[in-house]
Each structure stands twice: as C-alpha cells, then as structure tokens.
Amino acid sequence: MSDAARGLDALFRPQSIALIGASTDPKKIGGRPLANMLRGGFKGRLIPINPSAREVQGLPSYASLDDVPGPVDQAIIAVPAAAARDALEACIRKGVRAAVMFTSGFGELGAEGRAAQDAMAARCREAGMRLLGPNCLGVMNPADGVFCTFSSSLTGIRPWPRIGRIGIATQSGAVGTYCHSLLEDRGAGLSHYVATGNEADVDVAACIAWLAQDDATDVILTYLEGCRDGARLREALALCAARGKPVVAMKVGVSEAGAAATISHTGTLAGSDAGYQAAFDEAGVWRARSLEEAADIAVACTAGKLPRGRRLGVITVSGGAGALLADEAAARGLEMPELPEDAQKAIRALVPFASPRNPVDATAQTGNDRTLLTRMMAIMMGEPDGPARFDVFVAFLAFVAENADAFATVLPALETLRKQRPDTAFILSMRGSNETRRMLLEKGFFLCEDPTEALRTAAALVHFGTRLPKAPAPAAAAPAAGRARLPEGPLDEAAARKLLAEAGVPFVAERIARSAAEAAEAATALGFPVALKVLSPDLAHKSDVGGVRLGLRDAAEVAAAYEAMLRQVREAAPQARIEGALVSPMVQGGVETVLGVHRDPVFGPVVMFGLGGVFVEVFRDVAFRLAPLTREAALAQIDSIRGRALLEGARGRPPVDKEAIADALVALSRFAVAHADEVASVEINPFIALPKGGLGVDAVILRNG
C-alpha cells in the first residue's frame, strides 16, 4: 500500500465506530450517522458518546471515549469547533486509528482557522492517527453498512445507496452526493464514498491511492478543487493506471472566478490548471466537463470489460440517428469499419431498403417485426466463434424499452449477443426508466438516452481500454543527473545555452565576427545560407533597427550584408555599442517549436511543448507534462498538440524528427528536476525541429525568487 493510503482501512472499513457528539435525535447532524448505520446494517460495533444520556437511539452510550472498553477503529467528531480539539485528543488517547471530523469553522474561514487546522493535523501525524476533514461530509461503504455521514440524501429524500463498484473521492460533499444520485439513476452503486472537506490530513489523493488497491472498486470518480501535494496525487493516479482502473475527474477552479470560489469554499488554492491537466494526461485520467458526463462514463465502465480498440459498430432504427452517430464518431476519433459484403447482403435480404454498411439503418420496418433488428445485429457481429468486428457497439433503439411487447422480443436476443461478445462494450441509446437502466446494467449494457452522449461515453471507454494497458510506471524518482548548483552570477543567453547543452539539449552553432571579412569566413566555415545578427549589449530588439539579415547565400552577399547592416544600425541607434555580428547557419526545412519548464506550486517542474509564438500565446496550443518525463510521455505530449500536423509534414513539407524533440524534452525535464529548487522557468524558443534532429536557437533560464 502506498504511504498516502496507510491507515485508511480504518476510514473505509472500520470494525468499530464511536460517535462523539451522538444525538438522540436521528435528524440532527450528531444523530444521523447512528440512524444511518442502524438502518444500513453495520455489523461492527457502534459506540455513541454523549455525556448526558445512557442510551442513544437504542444503543448503550458512554459519557466519554475514555470510558469505552476495547479498541475503537474510527471516531466521528460531531461537536462544535470549540470542542473539536478536545475530542481529537480523546481519540488519540484511546488509540483511535481514524477520526472523521464533520465540524466546520477551520481553514474555510481564513488564516486563524487554517492555523488551528494545521495544528490538529500535526498532532494527528505525530500520534499516528488519520484525520478526515474538518468540514467534511464523511464516508460511506454500503457493502459493510458504513454510513459515517450526515448527508441529507440519506434522510429519506433519496433512495438508499446501492452497493456497487464505483468509488467516489470528492472534496465537496454536496457535489459528490449529487454525483452519487446521478450514478444511482443510471443503475450503479457505490463501493465507497469519501468527502474530504478541508483536508487537514487525508486528501483526495490519499483516498484515490486507497481505492486503487481496493478490490471492491472498479472505477474511481473524483471531484477536485485543488490539492496541496501534487506528487501524492501523481502517485495515486499512477497506481490506478498501473492497475488498469479508470479514473474520471472533475477539476474546478480553472477560471479566476472558479478559483476564488474554491478558496472561500474549503480554503484550497486551486493552483494552475496546467499542472493538473499534465497529471491527468500522464495517468490517462478522463477529465469530465459535467457531472452527467462523469456519471455516464463511470457507470459505463462497470458494465463490462473495457474495449481494447476503437472499432465502432452502430445500428439504428432511424437513418437520421445513424447520421448523427456517424458524425459524432468521426469527431471523437472512433473508427466505423464497413461491414463485409456478405454481411451487407444478408442485411439487405432482411430489409431491402436498409443501409447495410455501418452505421446500419434497420429502418422503421423493424417496427413491424422486431426480430429484424436483432437478426441484423447478429449479422453485424459475425460468427460467434469468429473474431470480434467491433470493440464498441452502439444501438439506437428509440422507444423500444418503453414498448413492452417489443422489448420482450429484443431483450433476450440482445442478451445472447452480449454473452457471445464479452470483449465488446455495448451501449444502448433509447428512452428508459431508471429501473430499465439498472436492469440493463446488470446484464452488461449501459443505457444512455442521448445518442451524442452515448458516443462520448463510448469514446471514454475506448480511451481507458486503449490507454491504461500502456500505463506508465509510477512517476520516476528524480534522476541522478547532477544535483550541482547553477553557476553564480547572471544567467545570460550564452550561459543558459551552455548549461542546457551540457544537459543534453542540442543548439545551433554560432560564431562571432568583428568585420565583413570575418563574417564571410565564418559563414564559409559554418556552411551557407547563414543569418547575421548584430552583436550589441545595448540592443534588445535587433530587427527593429535593421540588425538582422537572413538567408545569405554566398561569401560576397554576407560581406555586403555585414556592411549594410552595421551602417543601418549605426544610423538607427547611434548610441549603441556595436561589437560585430553573430553568424549562424540558417536552420532550414524545420518547424519552430518552443520547449519550456515552469515551476508549478503544486506539482513542481512542469514541461511545456508547443509550436512557436502565436500558436502558444493566441491559440494556447501547448501541452504540459510533469517532470521528469519518460521518452514515451514526451512523444505523447508532442502528439497531443492541435497543430501536430505541422510536425508530420503538412503543406508538402517533410515530417520532422519527433524523437529528437522528445529527447530534448526529456533532457530539459531532467535538468529541471535536478535544479528544481533553483529554477523558476526555462524557455528554449525557438527549438527548430528538423527532418533529422533538432536545434535550440535561443534559451532563457530564470532563477527562483
């Protein structure tokens, strides 16, 4: 078990639970957990602590935790903030392994509350007790009857939580509860639910790490506002990936207003989104934009095996829906292989007007004879003992489930196909009650009423099924590569180039010329064509004063350009000291890219890759990964930019050497990790990616502080 998850068994699977502040009123916050667990059939020991009652909700009660005989795994603290610290000390005295603190009035109120909260966390760490909260909604484990929560959703307004395979780890109790209600609609249930609130000790990352190794959990749904320890989150997500366990994440606090809202909510600093996105991308996390998207995908993950490829088969009872699904499949990068000729013939033999290719339009004819629909599906699937044609199969069946006669015909045939194709994911898009959704989920079908969203779900399943088997090893430790300090003094361009070149990033050659003749000589040595740049400590923007000449093709042209350039610069900037010119070979046939690193407050060095200039600044077409990077991760990073086609030979150019960019990114990431304490940012701009190799041209390193 990971360090972060240590001790969390007492949180998720306690054998004995004390409730400090237990109320005899099952409706009050201090009464709800008891009432919930009495109803939910908790099989362990329930111990109410209440100084003024001998019995609470029918259970023998103790005046103080100190009076309780025998061990106590978990204690719920449901007392006002003023009494919380004492309760915590009682837990520590008793040897409680995990405390769940509902109490609010700490970090979410500002600096003072945060200090009190930090002190509690330090005390718990010292004592070896885990602390969930404060200001949290608690934890649930329906299979074991653990309902250590005051959630109003258990007070009768919602159906009782169902046992299932989805683990929810959320910072916001309310959002997590809402999301849980969406899972229930879709027929799924919980393995565990945990709301971490202010995260004085136990954070979402720790809970994800615990759920990663929990056999009752098949998929993890998380809602995050921020996190204090990026490395812990990274490690937790890597554990999930290594176990092939899908993680669906909602991360908010992206916008300024959103970030402000998270701070006032739980006192969590959101940090930059780039770091989170990098952490998610590295581990194959699916980032959902909406709660319904998250719920759809999490539930669909529990319907069967994850698809191992992106071949999609579609059948519809409406040509219109087929067109809609085909568009969405294209937009989501799913493949729709055409059916073999014989299968197409067989479909046309059933309905002459059917579209037989894929999507198959079974047409409204199927309204008269529903067996046509499932017979066509069987044809699409091919011989049961032959290879599978599709990794995902989506059927748009409109109102079939609402028509009892039709459903009675279609369902048994669907079940037969499902059993014949255990490796294919089945998604049905049709109208259906929650009852129908649950029944279908149990049989291995995910029901999604909206056809477009059915394909969003299909794409997510394909993402997990194709991405997780290639999961990276948990994040590599910082490489050995020299923990040497950066040199003292200013880090000018030359020094930055030298350091990065030593770290393994290739740079373009450059020579200094003090005269036209020297320039011509240097150009001849470097090879034509060359560029000239005026050399002056006083000129930041050389091209503005005519101080740059490009594409010079022979010695005579270089000499003439040198003279003309210096003449013009002297006219334009008479006060500037001019020391000559830099001569460098024109790097031709390449694509300008930018490699960078910045220090993220949560995740440490984050590596950036993008195309140059406006692509980064205006189109924000950049990809981030956490350092250090593996070569595979660097290649994935390069491939994830929208302008990738430019690297692959767009506009009739030869493709560039992505491996060389990847090597440079890896070298840069190792440099950044080795100097993580000292370096605020590095930018190699441009780095010219060439058909073979690549060359940095300029570099800037900024120190911390």
Add this chain to the structure above:
Amino acid sequence: MSDAARGLDALFRPQSIALIGASTDPKKIGGRPLANMLRGGFKGRLIPINPSAREVQGLPSYASLDDVPGPVDQAIIAVPAAAARDALEACIRKGVRAAVMFTSGFGELGAEGRAAQDAMAARCREAGMRLLGPNCLGVMNPADGVFCTFSSSLTGIRPWPRIGRIGIATQSGAVGTYCHSLLEDRGAGLSHYVATGNEADVDVAACIAWLAQDDATDVILTYLEGCRDGARLREALALCAARGKPVVAMKVGVSEAGAAATISHTGTLAGSDAGYQAAFDEAGVWRARSLEEAADIAVACTAGKLPRGRRLGVITVSGGAGALLADEAAARGLEMPELPEDAQKAIRALVPFASPRNPVDATAQTGNDRTLLTRMMAIMMGEPDGPARFDVFVAFLAFVAENADAFATVLPALETLRKQRPDTAFILSMRGSNETRRMLLEKGFFLCEDPTEALRTAAALVHFGTRLPKAPAPAAAAPAAGRARLPEGPLDEAAARKLLAEAGVPFVAERIARSAAEAAEAATALGFPVALKVLSPDLAHKSDVGGVRLGLRDAAEVAAAYEAMLRQVREAAPQARIEGALVSPMVQGGVETVLGVHRDPVFGPVVMFGLGGVFVEVFRDVAFRLAPLTREAALAQIDSIRGRALLEGARGRPPVDKEAIADALVALSRFAVAHADEVASVEINPFIALPKGGLGVDAVILRNG
C-alpha cells in the same frame, strides 16, 4: 407570408382531412391518423377513403376522393408506392391544397425513385398543391387536434403530446419524435411538428418560414440532414431572426460517414458544412451538438423573456457547485458581476461563513433553515423597484425539490422573485421529476439537473437575447454591381488583381524591373524597404530556387540583391525563362490574413476569412459567411475567428484595421455574387491587414468547370 410557406396553412391547420388508404385497424399505418385524431379531438371534418368499407373507425367512408362532397384541405396518402401517383392525381382533381404522403420507396432508393418523386413534385407545383413527403412521418398540431402521422409514439407507449410553444421541423421523423419526447420530459409541449422526409416539395426551410410567422410558436427546433435550396433556408432563418424567434438546429452529415448515412436515408446531399454554418451564424441560429442540448435550450426559451445581457447571478447550496458554475460561466463568456458591498454584508449577516460575492455559496446552513436561501436570493436581486442586477440567474439547489418540506418553503419565495424580475431568466439546477419540471416551467423556471448544462442553456438564452435584436434584414438581393462577364482567356495573377481591385479590394503596388538599375529605381520610387521576386513564367515556387529577397533597405542593396538573385536562380533552374524581377514595397507591421470565396452547391458563393497559411490549413481557424455580406456581418465574421487576438494587438503590436478587412470582404462578396455563374473560387492570399487599411498581395480566381 414568404413564398416558400405559401399554402402550408392546409398542412398545419387543416379544416378537413381525407385519408386515402384509411384502415379500419387503428394500429395499421393507414388507421393510425384517424385513431389519433379521434382521440386528439380534431374539430374539423375527417374523411376516410377506402374502396371496400362503408365506415372506418366509426366514420362514414368513401370509395374514392372523387365521391367526397365539399372541399378538402388536406389529404393523407397512405397507400403503397405503386398507387401513390393515382392518389395524388385524385387529390389534384379534388382541389386538395396539401397532400401528406407517408409512402416510402422513392428518392431514398436511388435514381429511379428520385425521378418518380421529382415528377410528382412537378405535377403538384403545376397544380398548385403542396406535397409533404414522400417517406415522411407527417404533421401534428396538438392545439387543433391535428395528428396526421403514423408515429408509434402515439400508440400508447408515450404520454399524449402536450400543447406548447415549440415548433419542430425535422427531416427525420424518428429523430424529431425522439426530440419531442425529450421536450415532454422537460415539461414543454408542441405548437407544431412536421417531418418532411424526402422533401419532394415542402422542405424544412418552408416549414421554418411558416413557423416564423405562426403566433402559436415561440421557438423552432430543427433537425437537418441537408437542403436543396440554400437561399430558401437563408430566407426562412432571416424571417425567424427578424421576428426575434430563436432557432435551435441540429445539422448532421458533417463527416464523410455522416454524409453517406444521410444520402442512404432520404437521398439528401449534405453539402459542405461551411455553408450551413455560415447560414446559421448569419441568422443567430444556435447549433446544438446533441438532442438533449437542443431540447434544453428550446424548452428554456419558452420559460420567459430572453435575457438582454450577459450578467449572470449564481447562488448554490454548495461551494463546490459554485466553483463549477463559475468556471463554466467563464468558459461560456458570461459575466459574473460581484455583488455590492451592502448586499455582501447582508448575506454575511444571515450566514457568517457564506461566500457573498457571486457566486454566492449559501452553505449547508440552508439545510437547517431554508428561508436563508431565498432571503439571500432576494438580497442578490436588489430592491424590487431598482434596476435588475442580472440578466440570467442560476440557482443550484441540489435536492430541494425532492424534499417536500424544503420545497414548500422555497417555492413560494422563488415565485415572488420571479414575478419581481420578469426580465431575468431563471434556471434552477436540482434533482426533480418530470412533473416538477413541468410545474416549474409553467411558473417561468427552467429546471436543468446538470449544473454545467444549466450554464450551457444560460449561454444559449443570452446568445438569442443579445443576438436576435440585432438581427440582419433578410438576405440582401444580389447587388447591382455590374453583371459584366469576366474577361476571356486565362486569368493570371495580374488579371485577378486588376478585377478585384476594380471591385474595390485594395492591393499592394508592384513594378517590373528588367535590370539591377531598374530594380533600384523602382524601389526608390515605391519606398524602402522592398521585396524582390524573380519574374518568370516557368517558376511556380520562386523561393525554392532563391528567387525571393525580402527587406531590402537601400538602392545599393536592391541592385546587389537583384544580381545575386538572378545568378542563383539561373544556377538552380538553368532552363527557366527569366524576365526580370517584381519590385514591391515590404508591407510592414501588419497581420497576414486570407480572404476567399468558394461556390457552395447549396448556398452559392460563401465568403471565407482567416489568418494565413497554417492557421487555415492546420488549425482550421476560418469563418464563413454567405455572400453578399453586409459590413456588420463581415465585422462579426472577422471577430469570430479564434485567433482574433492577433488582429487586436497581441504580442505588443498595434491593432489592425478591421473595418478595412470588412470593406474588402464586402467588396469580394459582391464581386462573387455578380459573377456567381462564372467563378468557382477566389483567394486573396495574403491580404495584409494594417493598423490603417489593408492590402492584398496575391490573388487567384478560378473559373467554374
């Protein structure tokens, strides 16, 4: 009424309906419309036509339409394809005004069927009778009891259609019916529903034009696969915009697979998506990606007035949901003004830990006292007689509607606020049954369970409310600007520049030089710096052979560069005829853009604007509009590209003159309309947008065919 909509009253509001092929079995296709209208309370005359029955479903029946006394507005044709033409002739003899043909087996089967269908359409046009279908699901108007459809959704599996304010015009009957079921879930009903099927005569555009002028219809939801007459669709959408009537569109057939699916469905060619998108953008249509999105937005449009601005107020019972909504508001360009100090104080006075700025987090405290929630809302809204603070208000209330006690407290207060703010759109995000959704809709609230999708809906309402009041006049007729023919012979660059310059597009000056001395002289006359391009009829890619020199700053440099350039080109391309060089001023300080026109098979000339090169080819950052363009539309087109910031002074540059680009686009669009028959495409690439003015550099005109 528009030409396209003429005669459609008989389709949507018939007084008398004959059913040719009427069946005594109410479950058969020929029996369903009668059964539907008997159930739906159609008040006009229903006339079954059946040669072998005296009575059909209790109604007196006729052997033939010829035997029917009195006028017949509409005839439904529910006979096999072989008998359809005869039925049509009977309708024409009888003077029927609109025929609805369910019969399939025409255009969707290929060329032969299409010819038969075209012949029927021609015959109807000649006779002055409108024809819906063939291969269509028919038409509904619940308020008048018109249910001229065989839709299986009326056979008892779905609730009976509710009367409402939404008009559906769909090419696919099944998709339209499915969408209708989603509207019903959301508490809304239909004004009219029409499925056009193969569109031999009446198309979706004609139906939209009719619905535009229909007082019973507040919003139009359309599903389109393609359309044969782009001008008609453009006109219909302009009518809707002119009346301030929102149109929500699903357009499929975008991808290759999607387009293939539409052809096999109704035989409609999808055409290029650029033309449709241009038509939608021009008229302020909201293009939905999913049916649920379309349904949400259409229903929300019927809940109250459209917001006239983008100020969003948010209250939540969960800080997490507040962060989520704030992020989504930022992503969708909605503004969240901070509450005034006194309002913030008043909120904190109610709940000290509440976040009072906007989003307001009312916190879980509201679970103990629900009045806190609505009192905070009242504070947010400000004095009832003061100005409105928000154009849209979104409240995330989680499970309030499922908690009878809580809802009984909250609802009356909500209703009071709703009445005090009739100009503010209210969206509630919480769990709720369909019954709750309908009740709330009647009170002026749209309920959307998913908070992210609640904001998608809010953004759509703001789109309509801010966009439709600025609706353009219906598409201008082709301008007078000379219908002169293009000159005979090849249209080389010089000829293209000349034609476009005459049409009003400014171009950069250019001179031909036959020697180094002439080049220096031309450069001096044009002004430095200049560019040189080798002049040769044999060299397509001048820069590949060293045939371009840029940024030459004085006469000596120009002369030297001329000699060097010609020397290198002769070496690199010894066989090329070299006629000298083109000298042109370097256009500096501008942004490269591309202006273009291509002829769309559906919409005619479509004007393109984008940034140059890779922005168009790789990032597809282009915007399209239909020609001719107004200046306002051109400015909106320019502003709609993602890289707009580059035009507005990104990277420390001065902003460019968008008006000058707009003028050039307008001139180009008029040129394209004037020569629509002759011109396949025009590209001005680059057009350099400058801080003042703009200049085309190169131009290509391609003739048709």
